[in-house]
Amino acid sequence: MATSGQSASQAKQLQFAPMNSALDVGFWHRLSRKKLEEYKLDDSPKPINGYYYNGDPDGLPSRTSLDFNSFDEPIQCPPHCFPSHGTLLNFNTMDAFKSCDKKAELEKIAALIWTDITSGAALKDPSLLSRFLLLTFADLKKYHFVFWFAFPALCSIDSINVSKTQHLNQCFSEEQIQSLQESYDAIADQRKGLAYFLVQKQDDLLVVFPLSDWDLLPDKTQVMLGFCDPCTLDQYPGWPLRNFLALAAYHWSDELQNVQVLCLRDRTREGVRTTDHSLVLDIHLPSMKELHECPKCVGWEKNQKNKMAPRKVDLSASMDPTRLAESSVDLNLKLMRWRLLPSLDLDKVAQTKCLLLGSGTLGCNVARCLMGWGVRTITLVDNSTVSYSNPVRQSLFEFEDSLEGGKPKAQAAAERLKKIFPGMQATGLSLSIPMPGHAVGSSEDVLKQTREDVAKLEELIDAHDVVFLLMDTRESRWLPTVIGGSKRKLVMNAALGFDTYMVVRHGMKPPKEGAVHDTASTSDDGAACSSACDDPLPLSPKSPSFLCIPGDKLGCYFCNDVVAPGDSTKDRTLDQQCTVSRPGLSMVAAALVVELLVSLLQHPKGGYAPADTSAKDDHLTTSLISPLGLVPHQIRGFLSRYHSLLPSSMAFNMCTACSPIVLERYETEGFEFLLRAFNEPHYLEDLTGLTKLHADTENCDVLDFSDDESITSQ
Amino acid sequence: MAEGILSAEEFARNILEFFQVSDLLKDGWELRYEEKHAQQSCPYLVKRNVLRALHIADVGDAGRLDEHSRTEGAGMDATLRNMEEEEGEGGDGDEDVDVAMPDGRAVVAACRFDYHIVYNLSYSVPTLYFSACHQDGKILSLDEVWQSVPSHYQRRLQSERWTFITQQEHPILGRPFYCLHPCHTADLMTAVLKATSQTSTSHSNYLVTWLSSVGPVVGLALPLEYAKLCEKR
Ligand SMILES: [Zn+2]
Numbered sequence: 001m002a003t004s005g006q007s008a009s010q011a012k013q014l015q016f017a018p019m020n021s022a023l024d025v026g027f028w029h030r031l032s033r034k035k036l037e038e039y040k041l042d043d044s045p046k047p048i049n050g051y052y053y054n055g056d057p058d059g060l061p062s063r064t065s066l067d068f069n070s071f072d073e074p075i076q077c078p079p080h081c082f083p084s085h086g087t088l089l090n091f092n093t094m095d096a097f098k099s100c101d102k103k104a105e106l107e108k109i110a111a112l113i114w115t116d117i118t119s120g121a122a123l124k125d126p127s128l129l130s131r132f133l134l135l136t137f138a139d140l141k142k143y144h145f146v147f148w149f150a151f152p153a154l155c156s157i158d159s160i161n162v163s164k165t166q167h168l169n170q171c172f173s174e175e176q177i178q179s180l181q182e183s184y185d186a187i188a189d190q191r192k193g194l195a196y197f198l199v200q201k202q203d204d205l206l207v208v209f210p211l212s213d214w215d216l217l218p219d220k221t222q223v224m225l226g227f228c229d230p231c232t233l234d235q236y237p238g239w240p241l242r243n244f245l246a247l248a249a250y251h252w253s254d255e256l257q258n259v260q261v262l263c264l265r266d267r268t269r270e271g272v273r274t275t276d277h278s279l280v281l282d283i284h285l286p287s288m289k290e291l292h293e294c295p296k297c298v299g300w301e302k303n304q305k306n307k308m309a310p311r312k313v314d315l316s317a318s319m320d321p322t323r324l325a326e327s328s329v330d331l332n333l334k335l336m337r338w339r340l341l342p343s344l345d346l347d348k349v350a351q352t353k354c355l356l357l358g359s360g361t362l363g364c365n366v367a368r369c370l371m372g373w374g375v376r377t378i379t380l381v382d383n384s385t386v387s388y389s390n391p392v393r394q395s396l397f398e399f400e401d402s403l404e405g406g407k408p409k410a411q412a413a414a415e416r417l418k419k420i421f422p423g424m425q426a427t428g429l430s431l432s433i434p435m436p437g438h439a440v441g442s443s444e445d446v447l448k449q450t451r452e453d454v455a456k457l458e459e460l461i462d463a464h465d466v467v468f469l470l471m472d473t474r475e476s477r478w479l480p481t482v483i484g485g486s487k488r489k490l491v492m493n494a495a496l497g498f499d500t501y502m503v504v505r506h507g508m509k510p511p512k513e514g515a516v517h518d519t520a521s522t523s524d525d526g527a528a529c530s531s532a533c534d535d536p537l538p539l540s541p542k543s544p545s546f547l548c549i550p551g552d553k554l555g556c557y558f559c560n561d562v563v564a565p566g567d568s569t570k571d572r573t574l575d576q577q578c579t580v581s582r583p584g585l586s587m588v589a590a591a592l593v594v595e596l597l598v599s600l601l602q603h604p605k606g607g608y609a610p611a612d613t614s615a616k617d618d619h620l621t622t623s624l625i626s627p628l629g630l631v632p633h634q635i636r637g638f639l640s641r642y643h644s645l646l647p648s649s650m651a652f653n654m655c656t657a658c659s660p661i662v663l664e665r666y667e668t669e670g671f672e673f674l675l676r677a678f679n680e681p682h683y684l685e686d687l688t689g690l691t692k693l694h695a696d697t698e699n700c701d702v703l704d705f706s707d708d709e710s711i712t713s714q
Numbered sequence: 715m716a717e718g719i720l721s722a723e724e725f726a727r728n729i730l731e732f733f734q735v736s737d738l739l740k741d742g743w744e745l746r747y748e749e750k751h752a753q754q755s756c757p758y759l760v761k762r763n764v765l766r767a768l769h770i771a772d773v774g775d776a777g778r779l780d781e782h783s784r785t786e787g788a789g790m791d792a793t794l795r796n797m798e799e800e801e802g803e804g805g806d807g808d809e810d811v812d813v814a815m816p817d818g819r820a821v822v823a824a825c826r827f828d829y830h831i832v833y834n835l836s837y838s839v840p841t842l843y844f845s846a847c848h849q850d851g852k853i854l855s856l857d858e859v860w861q862s863v864p865s866h867y868q869r870r871l872q873s874e875r876w877t878f879i880t881q882q883e884h885p886i887l888g889r890p891f892y893c894l895h896p897c898h899t900a901d902l903m904t905a906v907l908k909a910t911s912q913t914s915t916s917h918s919n920y921l922v923t924w925l926s927s928v929g930p931v932v933g934l935a936l937p938l939e940y941a942k943l944c945e946k947r
Contacts, residue, residue, distance in 0.1 A: 022763075022765075022824075022826055023849065023850055023851035024826055024847055024851060025845060025847045025851045025852070025889075026845070026887075027851055029889055051763075055740075057767075059767060060765050060767060060824055063824075063849070065762075067763070067828070068887070068889075078742055079737075079742050079744060094789060094793050098793055098796075098797060144790060146790060266740075268740050268741055268937075270937050270938065271741075271937030271938055273739075303798070305798070307798045309797045309798035310797060311850055312790065312791070313850040313851055313852050314852065315852060315853075318852070324890060327856075331856075334880075
């Protein structure tokens with residue numbers, strides 16, 4: 001026999017590497033399902049199973065693994081793993097978990113093991129020596145689990161001493177090791193998972209026998225005890241040896257007082273199998289033959305802090321449907337980025353806070369599309385309720401919402417958004433937006449209310465990055481246009497005619513002096529668009545410009561009012577005022593206004609991006625700066641011809657909503673200025689020098705008509 | 715048949731061959747059959763319980779526990795701390811001293827990986843699904859999974875589209891798994907097969923060629939023995 005560097009002359013106490021638990025998330029999935037569908041409040045012991053393996057690379061802890069299949073009968077170990085028989089105690093409350101008599105529970109399992117040893121059952125089926133106890137409490141609301149494993153090991157009555165520890169290849173020749181492997185394989189193939197066995201030298205080769213063959217073996221003092229050892233430590237055997245030694249000490253102590261133990265470690269790496277690193281221990285085994293009661297038992301697993309206490313795991317990330325929905329929504333968008341647009345900045349989109357003024361067909365469809373892009377914060381504002389005719393067109397409502405007078409639209413829409421995707425931060429608010437030319441009156445109450453409404457709207461616009469104008473009247477868009485312009489927010493506008501639509505991003509005024517802006521600098525507007533276009537000519541605001549205009553020179557919805565497209569709609573104006581648009585129109589316009597916003601967010605200059613146009617078919621050839629493509633000022637569509645144009649126009653210096661004088665008055669006089677605009681019919685026209693604005697507008701068809709059949713109070 | 719893809723029949727043949735090699739090597743693959751389509755049960759391969767010692771930044775269990783204590787406060791955690799105090803000292807006082815982990819070994823997180831190779835009907839390619847979790851069953855986050863990618867594959871992960879990892883429901887088990895998305899597998903295989911001047915039909919084991927090329931990204935290496943399946947017939 002080979003000599004050993006490890007051999008020690010004096011014997012020391014044999015120590016064992018403890019068993020660790022290792023749980024796959026599938027185990028917790030299965031336990032949750034069992035608890036909900038089968039166990040319910042039944043907390044009686046349930047048989048489960050686990051397995052361990054003796055082929056791990058060095059440095060890994062020995063462990064008993066449980067997974068999705070741990071509840072299956074018969075046991076389904078992976079190939080070359082060894083079963084462990086478990087008892088599950090799943091408690092209904094944390095208190096029950098805590099107050100359970102753990103010592104008594106462990107002793108019950110110990111008694112099982114001891115009975116299997118003394119009755120001889122474990123000689124026929126040695127896997128009975130490997131048992132575990134698992135205490136759990138599952139909080140299925142939070143997906144938190146508390147658990148505590150015990151791997152019961154029967155203690156020897158006296159200490160077991162080891163006099164020599166060697167590697168297998170220090171004890172035996174290559175040929176002998178080869179014979180050991182072949183013999184083990186032959187027996188193991190017949191009995192699935194042969195974890196404990198006997199080894200005897202015959203004709204100088206090592207031969208493996210099942211425990212039940214003990215009586216047939218010739219010279220019993222020459223028998224080695226073999227077990228499959230999950231431990232990877234160089235000096236110590238693993239936990240499964242303990243109960244095996246108890247069995248040997250009970251049945252065979254006369255013959256095996258001094259016995260060699262083979263800790264079989266069987267590893268295949270890069271397709272090459274080796275058992276050389278297995279340990280061979282020379283031990284002295286105190287007899288347990290005379291023992292008539294179950295010996296003491298140990299084996300509770302320590303927690304992460306190395307204390308004798310349970311562990312807890314939070315699996316909400318992988319089990320909570322809400323969290324799962326969130327992560328798959330994220331992944332879905334990331335997938336788009338990875339596959340197609342590596343430069344897409346999705347976080348920027350996700351973090352954009354959107355304020356939707358109007359919760360009708362446009363509001364509903366815009367919200368849905370924003371949600372698709374991963375926008376999480378959406379605030380909806382409306383002052384009407386869901387009516388019977390709404391749900392078929394307004395995609396966030398159901399029939400139920402229109403009963404009993406109807407739910408407030410904004411709140412109903414926000415609730416539905418959260419139902420569709422619980423990760424949404426959606427809020428709905430009922431708010432009337434004061435309008436110019438709609439006198440507030442002088443009553444204290446009304447005045448106070450108007451003041452509050454304005455303050456609320458200012459606060460909302462402040463708290464968001466983008467304001468969508470999706471109302472069904474033109475006048476109600478005025479106030480948010482002024483506030484949004486003054487606060488330098490992105491203002492996105494969509495308006496519908498019967499079969500025409502207009503989508504426009506409002507020009508973004510240059511940053512205020514001293515203001516810190518997160519968007520790229522725009523101070524010299526020449527530079528802002530020099531790369532993409534030549535000097536913009538000073539154009540009459542009344543004629544649409546098809547030249548490139550930098551973002552801070554672009555007009556707003558009210559500037560554009562006076563340059564409405566074509567005259568084909570003129571005759572229909574009256575009809576449109578009290579009728580609906582073609583049902584698909586809102587979807588088209590809502591989708592476009594969101595896509596335009598996202599393209600704009602991806603543009604390095606953001607709201608200051610110069611406008612792309614379709615003049616001279618530029619839109620087909622111009623080089624794209626935003627990774628998503630063009631960032632036009634306006635999209636005007638004509639459904640009857642399935643045609644759209646991308647015009648752009650300069651800010652109109654007499655505009656009632658975005659001209660310098662209006663913004664200046666708003667910023668210096670605040671509510672007093674607004675009040676005059678609301679109350680005095682010609683105040684704005686007079687102020688801007690546009691006395692005929694309303695008259696012009698009426699002639700010039702407008703694209704903002706109710707998409708609702710009923711004309712609301714505005 | 716289009717380039718770089720594999721029929722379901724070929725897939726079944728490939729994994730049977732694969733499984734035979736695995737059985738000889740004892741490297742732990744299991745052959746399973748999807749149960750719901752009894753008449754046309756499609757086999758798939760599973761390798762469970764592959765332990766990888768990962769150096770993942772700050773995944774100490776204790777740290778995670780504390781984090782929960784802070785956020786969740788109350789009931790369960792208080793009880794747990796309470797139990798630690800009560801039973802912490804008790805131990806079992808047994809003379810069989812447990813072996814502590816030897817000194818000088820850095821604390822590494824041993825993470826469990828399970829690998830599933832399933833046929834994807836819509837892409838007509840095999841797909842690698844995997845689960846990865848800590849020892850208490852908590853799954854690794856996508857970021858942790860990315861960190862687990864061996865450093866020499868990190869760049870590849872960034873640049874090659876066929877190695878990107880995503881999360882999807884396992885088509886047979888219905889639970890969330892990570893997977894190497896199959897949408898570029900056919901491209902990859904077209905390129906690989908071209909490089910070795912083979913076609914998917916003359917090629918004798920598509921599965922091995924594919925798996926040996928994408929598996930290592932997520933810690934799944936194939937022993938050389940499998941390459942024998944790819945030798946031209
Ligand atoms: Zn304007």
